[in-house]
Amino acid sequence: MPTAGRLAGAIAYAIYGWYVGIILIPFFPEGVAPAFLIPLCIAIGVLCGWKIVGARANRGYYAAIGHGLTGAFALSFWVIFLVSFHRMIRNALRRFYDGTMEAVVDVFSQMLEFGQGLLDVNFIASVAIGGIIGAWVAEYFAKRYP
Numbered sequence: 001m002p003t004a005g006r007l008a009g010a011i012a013y014a015i016y017g018w019y020v021g022i023i024l025i026p027f028f029p030e031g032v033a034p035a036f037l038i039p040l041c042i043a044i045g046v047l048c049g050w051k052i053v054g055a056r057a058n059r060g061y062y063a064a065i066g067h068g069l070t071g072a073f074a075l076s077f078w079v080i081f082l083v084s085f086h087r088m089i090r091n092a093l094r095r096f097y098d099g100t101m102e103a104v105v106d107v108f109s110q111m112l113e114f115g116q117g118l119l120d121v122n123f124i125a126s127v128a129i130g131g132i133i134g135a136w137v138a139e140y141f142a143k144r145y146p
Helices: 004-027 037-056 061-093 100-117 121-144
Strands: none
Touching (some): 004 061, 037 121
16 A cells, blocks of 8 residues: 555665665676666665565654664665676576576575675665665655655
């Protein structure tokens, strides 16, 4: 059911997804990120803002902190997973793997490798603060326009 909180969450997290996409670029090898990275981050941001943050809006600003961190974690997880999945598909089309299970396992090893590269204090703080601000925006509009 569309509500103002969901719409505000989707818009706030779309902007937040754009920001995350921009700050992710230097973490790729040689600074060459996939061309689809920023649109992917925006799309996942819209989905996380609508389904996670917006659906839980109107429960209070303290609760919004938790919802924002949950949305930020979900956005980060799905971006890392889909980028790793894209790398696996690209490697599979080059016949890099011997079997299907090796390709599936490589998705998770690439997620772990890319995730370890993101263990930067500035990146984690930016993601957490941006997620909380996006949740507060959704909370404000959910309370203002029930």
